[in-house]
Amino acid sequence: MNISSRRGFIKTAAAASFVAASGAGARTAAAEEKTTTGPAFDHLHSPAPLPFDAKNLRGLSEKLIQSHWENNYGGAIKALNALRGRLVQALNDPTSPPYVYTGLKREQLLRTGSVVLHEAYFGNLGGSGKPDADVRTRIAGSFGTFDAWESEFRKIGQGLGGGSGWAVLGFNRRLKVLENYWMADHATGPIDTTPVLVMDMYEHAYAMDYGAAAAKYIDAYFANINWELVASRL
């Protein structure tokens, strides 16, 4: 099996298991549960394929990217799909107290963030790493200069090195400001904000290739940014 067909296989198998592992099996047929249906309780998310060939990134190995996509992003989808079934169970169990429910809701939020941010992350990779004048100007409009933006974005990433979290350039729709955010984990983040450029700072994004050298990963990340895609989000 060559790499391409292997990847195809993995994706198909993964998609199947995403559904198989979903909450369906966790649900009982209690009549009252009929009222808790609809996307909020039974949405099953399917993995979005990588928008680039994993063996073509600069300084980020195929093995790293493939594991990241399959295990971390894929694992979050499986967990999120399964959690909806658990939520229905807990909501329909009159003996289940609110603080058990919030435990599940935290896990749901964590996986929701992981899915959404990973899709935005892979979505903005695979490019030349070279922003054109237009996107530079638009970012400079909010940060003074493009370099000032890059300086802050990298500093956030460095501050997260050795731990977990995300650095995100986002447009806050309520404040009407394009700004950088520090996020401690998948469950942290600004609501009502469109992610424009997303950098994963969990160690699974780089440890296989760079060990603890987070700064080198940030360099590699910048070399692969798909700025055309970023521009389209602006």
Next chain:
Amino acid sequence: MNISSRRGFIKTAAAASFVAASGAGARTAAAEEKTTTGPAFDHLHSPAPLPFDAKNLRGLSEKLIQSHWENNYGGAIKALNALRGRLVQALNDPTSPPYVYTGLKREQLLRTGSVVLHEAYFGNLGGSGKPDADVRTRIAGSFGTFDAWESEFRKIGQGLGGGSGWAVLGFNRRLKVLENYWMADHATGPIDTTPVLVMDMYEHAYAMDYGAAAAKYIDAYFANINWELVASRL
């Protein structure tokens, strides 16, 4: 000074102090700082007035609402405005390490969440508390029934009673699902999500009126929801 003019006074005074307390004074005139200008570093947020008369809510006292608007929402704006100046200072200080910067960015995220969520919260109060058939149907479309939605939303709120956090009905723009979120504090939350109905579960939202009786506050909250406004966000 009657209550209306007092409120007007407070708002004007507050707006002035929001600017006075902003980060401006914290900045030095170092030449290099000229590169860190623009909304991301110098945006000053102004308070949005209450969209209703604070003395007209059912079961939520004017004193509570006024304090909530002025001290908690207003305090977040002051802090957020001042923090931008601190960020510029730290970014331009070559001796300042990334982990000091991320400390500031966390505080910025916390206040950003507080400002955005409080505006959405006050924005969806002041109504009749009576959802019309159309909004009930649209929510039922995602949760099975309107009651299933309300049951989960209240359960999230109850689970947060006695602590901090938010219950939010939001439309996740990436997952394309309308769902309820549990948020532990202002800095927690789903990115790329439009808040549709927001309930503050910090104790400052109810302790003055209800002490520890969070469930009674949730009832009062529901009695004041502006469902027409909520419908407009859907």
Next chain:
Amino acid sequence: MNISSRRGFIKTAAAASFVAASGAGARTAAAEEKTTTGPAFDHLHSPAPLPFDAKNLRGLSEKLIQSHWENNYGGAIKALNALRGRLVQALNDPTSPPYVYTGLKREQLLRTGSVVLHEAYFGNLGGSGKPDADVRTRIAGSFGTFDAWESEFRKIGQGLGGGSGWAVLGFNRRLKVLENYWMADHATGPIDTTPVLVMDMYEHAYAMDYGAAAAKYIDAYFANINWELVASRL
């Protein structure tokens, strides 16, 4: 029923309900569960009575203290007792994935922190608020001066105003340093650390009496510190 006997009644009733609400009912009689017994899974915590008369504090009302003890501290005990039963259930359910389990463990940690910190908090109130020379000297030994300690401790408290969290003077047994800690919520905190002086900054500690005026609460807190008790913890 006068206030004293009413409080006695409340405590007895509460103690009973702490046990009744415990996880016992949530457990099934599955044979395999016999292996998950012992304090880690079935410890039932009982409330410690207030070490002072709630109507005798300066600037903190009996109503506030009583509600704090009964609802917030008492509520945490009930939740903690019930959660152990849920943990046994989840651990013995082969279909329950690890991320459901960690959701419960987070809630357990949150309630564990609440119980331990509330007991330390009530435990160090009820005094004169006047530290003697010996305790001042011992604290100065770690902070330069007693005032430097107080200045930092109050600043932590002020920074938590309007939200949740704790300010704690603690002895870090590993670092062998007596220092102040900021804690965002009941689940945050330094392990291997003996709490010496604990100040609750959740809004339920003051909103009933002081609304949003956290600084006034901090003054009242200081006026009631039992420094003899604090000295005994040093």
Next chain:
Amino acid sequence: MNISSRRGFIKTAAAASFVAASGAGARTAAAEEKTTTGPAFDHLHSPAPLPFDAKNLRGLSEKLIQSHWENNYGGAIKALNALRGRLVQALNDPTSPPYVYTGLKREQLLRTGSVVLHEAYFGNLGGSGKPDADVRTRIAGSFGTFDAWESEFRKIGQGLGGGSGWAVLGFNRRLKVLENYWMADHATGPIDTTPVLVMDMYEHAYAMDYGAAAAKYIDAYFANINWELVASRL
């Protein structure tokens, strides 16, 4: 330079840089700062050497352990040492608001947790992985059986796979219970608790050797537990 002498070199160099990087340089000589001295503000932590030879662990490579000790544990010490200087600066700056201070205190707590937990972690590795009958009995006394304890401890670890956090067997000195804790990051955790067995679930603890296969790391971790040391903590 052979591996042993290289390690010695690294440790000596690291110790020097831990002091050099400390907050000393960040402090100004303002007279008022003389009141903020003492361990709480100027304690400099030195790294504890590994209590075993990094090349002798089973299934955990020397490269991984060395990087973990030097970069993650060592980095936390450097940051913690430097942060104390920043705290003094901020405390003595009358223009610095409390919410800037709490940002620093959070970073301090994060690094304090990292230092304490890493020392406990390395401290309980390097053994045979084989608990004797006595330690098994003592753990069984709290969990029903030793296997019930191991089952929960592993489940906590698995739930943290792909992210950050710690699984800790600890003795809660207030509750007087030996129990397992889930901790989301270095800043989470139970106060007044003695860590007995500590497992690092940050990805830097395994990604170099095992990629995303957290379960295989947990197996390797168990194979290296120094149970004699654990027994001494009980």
